[in-house]
Amino acid sequence: xxxxxxxxxxxxxxxxxxxxxAADLAHxxxxxxxxxxxxxxxxxxxxxxxxxxxxxxxxxxxxGEASASVAAYDATVEVVTELVDGRPVDALVAxxxxxxxxxxxxxxxxxxxxxxxxxxxxxxxxxxxxxIPVMVVQPPDS
Amino acid sequence: MTDTATTPEQHxxxxxDKGLKVGAIGLVSAIVIGVASTAPGYSLAASLGLVTASSGxxxxxIMWLGFLPMLFIAASYYYLNRADPDCGTTFTWATRAIGPxxxxxxxxxxxxxxxxxxxxxxxxxxxxxxxxxGANDLADNKWWVLVVGxxxxxxxxxxxxxxxxxxxxxxFVLLAAEVVVLVIFxxxxxxxxYAGDLAHSVDPSLSWINPFKITxxxxxxxxxxxxxxxxxxxxxxxxxxxxxxxxxxxxxxxAVISTFVLVLTYxxxxxxxxxxxxxxxxxxxxxxxxSATGNLVLSSPFDKLLIIAVLSSAAxxxxxxxxxxxxxxxxxxxxxxxxxxxxxxxxxxxxxxNATWFFGVxxxxxxxxxxxxxxxxxxxxxxxxxxxxxxxxxxxxxMTGYVCVIYYRKHxxxxxxxxxxxxxxxxxxxxxxxxxxxxxxKDFAEDTESYGSWFGxxxxxxxxxxxxxxxxxxxxxxxxxxPAFFRRGRDPHPHPAPDGTGAAVPPILDHAPIRDDAxxxxxxxxxx
Numbered sequence: 001x002x003x004x005x006x007x008x009x010x011x012x013x014x015x016x017x018x019x020x021x022a023a024d025l026a027h028x029x030x031x032x033x034x035x036x037x038x039x040x041x042x043x044x045x046x047x048x049x050x051x052x053x054x055x056x057x058x059x060x061x062x063x064g065e066a067s068a069s070v071a072a073y074d075a076t077v078e079v080v081t082e083l084v085d086g087r088p089v090d091a092l093v094a095x096x097x098x099x100x101x102x103x104x105x106x107x108x109x110x111x112x113x114x115x116x117x118x119x120x121x122x123x124x125x126x127x128x129x130x131x132i133p134v135m136v137v138q139p140p141d142s
Numbered sequence: 143m144t145d146t147a148t149t150p151e152q153h154x155x156x157x158x159d160k161g162l163k164v165g166a167i168g169l170v171s172a173i174v175i176g177v178a179s180t181a182p183g184y185s186l187a188a189s190l191g192l193v194t195a196s197s198g199x200x201x202x203x204i205m206w207l208g209f210l211p212m213l214f215i216a217a218s219y220y221y222l223n224r225a226d227p228d229c230g231t232t233f234t235w236a237t238r239a240i241g242p243x244x245x246x247x248x249x250x251x252x253x254x255x256x257x258x259x260x261x262x263x264x265x266x267x268x269x270x271x272x273x274x275x276g277a278n279d280l281a282d283n284k285w286w287v288l289v290v291g292x293x294x295x296x297x298x299x300x301x302x303x304x305x306x307x308x309x310x311x312x313x314f315v316l317l318a319a320e321v322v323v324l325v326i327f328x329x330x331x332x333x334x335x336y337a338g339d340l341a342h343s344v345d346p347s348l349s350w351i352n353p354f355k356i357t358x359x360x361x362x363x364x365x366x367x368x369x370x371x372x373x374x375x376x377x378x379x380x381x382x383x384x385x386x387x388x389x390x391x392x393x394x395x396x397a398v399i400s401t402f403v404l405v406l407t408y409x410x411x412x413x414x415x416x417x418x419x420x421x422x423x424x425x426x427x428x429x430x431x432x433s434a435t436g437n438l439v440l441s442s443p444f445d446k447l448l449i450i451a452v453l454s455s456a457a458x459x460x461x462x463x464x465x466x467x468x469x470x471x472x473x474x475x476x477x478x479x480x481x482x483x484x485x486x487x488x489x490x491x492x493x494x495x496n497a498t499w500f501f502g503v504x505x506x507x508x509x510x511x512x513x514x515x516x517x518x519x520x521x522x523x524x525x526x527x528x529x530x531x532x533x534x535x536x537x538x539x540x541m542t543g544y545v546c547v548i549y550y551r552k553h554x555x556x557x558x559x560x561x562x563x564x565x566x567x568x569x570x571x572x573x574x575x576x577x578x579x580x581x582x583x584k585d586f587a588e589d590t591e592s593y594g595s596w597f598g599x600x601x602x603x604x605x606x607x608x609x610x611x612x613x614x615x616x617x618x619x620x621x622x623x624x625p626a627f628f629r630r631g632r633d634p635h636p637h638p639a640p641d642g643t644g645a646a647v648p649p650i651l652d653h654a655p656i657r658d659d660a661x662x663x664x665x666x667x668x669x670x
Binding site for chain 2: 010011012013037039050051052054055058059062087088090128129139
């Protein structure tokens with residue numbers, strides 16, 4: 001078991017808040033921190049490779065920012081980034097299984113009761129579909 | 143009550159009587175059908191994040207720029223419908239202006255576009271139905287999505303068969319649900335943004351709607367390509383022309399007004415959604431921007447409203463996709479460009495029952511095949527088929543723009559207004575959509591990664607162009623069986639003027655209308 005720590009990252013406040021906690025875990029277990037950006041798009045008319053590349057660019061940029069924040073927070077943590085084409089929940093679970101990860105860390109959306117309010121949201125889905133433990137970190141001002 | 147009788151000064155506007163229910167739809171209903179057909183809720187949920195991906199914070203600018211070619215093409219529909227408010231729309235008009243083969247391919251383009259978007263709408267309806275009831279596991283299971291999607295197509299087909307009035311009433315309910323929710327979402331979001339209730343929100347800026355701030359021509363072109371899909375559907379308002387009061391005027395007006403309603407809705411929602419967390423957040427959640435931002439804006443249980451908006455959007459659009467497909471077939475059959483069987487109008491419901499059932503059942507089969515062949519809604523041949531719909535839209539919208547200019551070419555210099563509205567605008571719209579067609583074709587052909595590839599070409603290109611070209615052998619087959627329609631040349635001059643005055647349009651073919659009470663001889667006897 002690699003026991004890596006997996007962080008689902010979309011650049012939102014919740015995800016940013018989750019970042020140091022995920023780094024702490026990786027440090028404590030002395031494993032890698034895998035930061036994942038997943039983009040699942042609805043296939044609609046006219047979606048061409050250009051748009052897909054634009055989303056990939058954004059994902060790459062967010063992942064770069066996330067790695068930089070981790071490096072600034074705790075330089076001893078080894079960071080791996082993954083840009084995955086797929087709906088966020090499926091992608092996170094797939095990467096978790098592939099890397100035999102220890103835990104998935106995600107940001108909440110700061111709207112109180114998760115179960116009640118997150119219908120359709122990735123956080124809610126991952127809580128119910130992940131085969132491994134999930135940690136949800138709410139953004140600070142919620 | 144206004145009837146369809148032509149006024150003395152108006153000679154255009156008397157289509158071949160096909161037995162549809164006359165005068166069933168008023169202006170408001172026609173606008174509702176036009177807007178609902180475009181499915182603003184679903185279009186925004188699925189496409190807004192893609193627009194921000196290509197254009198960043200200038201997504202709202204793309205919303206109104208993308209509206210312009212649509213408005214120009216809507217003008218073509220408006221003026222062509224003046225000459226001949228036939229439910230075959232592009233099929234009929236292209237036949238008159240250019241010739242039967244072009245007309246036939248135009249009709250085929252409409253039917254194929256409608257067919258390949260059906261699995262998407264049915265799939266979305268299935269997924270969101272489960273999400274509404276919290277059954278997220280089932281929403282991820284393609285077999286359950288297939289079952290619910292099939293039920294949706296069946297019910298919507300049934301409504302379309304039962305009658306145009308029931309259709310219009312169902313559309314009122316579905317569209318009201320959709321638009322009310324979108325307005326609530328946008329109002330609450332903007333209120334919270336300005337009240338400072340949302341952390342990391344961005345105050346809307348005038349620069350968002352400034353097209354000169356769009357960073358590159360590539361961003362502009364990508365945005366317009368996506369906007370073509372976003373706005374597609376308002377032409378259904380014209381497809382029900384024969385069932386509308388004052389068929390020569392109301393449908394065209396409804397189409398133009400629909401595009402204005404859409405651009406307003408899109409602008410407001412795009413600005414509100416972008417204000418919630420900025421444009422990058424929309425791009426990062428491009429799979430469904432409405433549920434991503436809705437979760438932040440509306441607290442439980444009101445966030446479910448957005449699921450209802452997308453669901454009713456898909457249901458309404460499903461229904462209004464069956465309408466034009468069936469009427470195109472009806473018109474083609476009535477003018478003997480297709481087997482007479484498709485031209486049968488139900489004597490009780492006064493709807494093109496055979497064509498409607500045929501399209502409904504064929505959509506179900508098509509949906510089932512694609513679902514079996516693909517892993518999920520956004521992958522493989524199903525995703526490719528949905529992606530390809532943009533090609534078909536650009537094809538028949540562009541054709542309609544050119545047809546308008548060609549048809550009225552001898553009238554263009556009659557006044558400044560005519561020159562711009564009947565000549566320049568449709569031509570510019572058509573040229574933009576032609577560009578969209580070739581640009582999207584090239585991109586789809588080269589993009590072998592997103593959906594996979596056949597013969598070294600991207601799958602959406604193969605599916606889209608393949609289905610379009612499939613029309614050629616079908617047309618040739620029908621030509622050999624029933625050449626009467628194909629012997630017809632284009633309309634001789636003089637034409638009616640764009641305002642409906644002047645010479646009357648000649649019939650497409652000199653024959654009795656297809657009616658249940660006066661059935662035509664079966665088609666093979668047309669052959670020499």
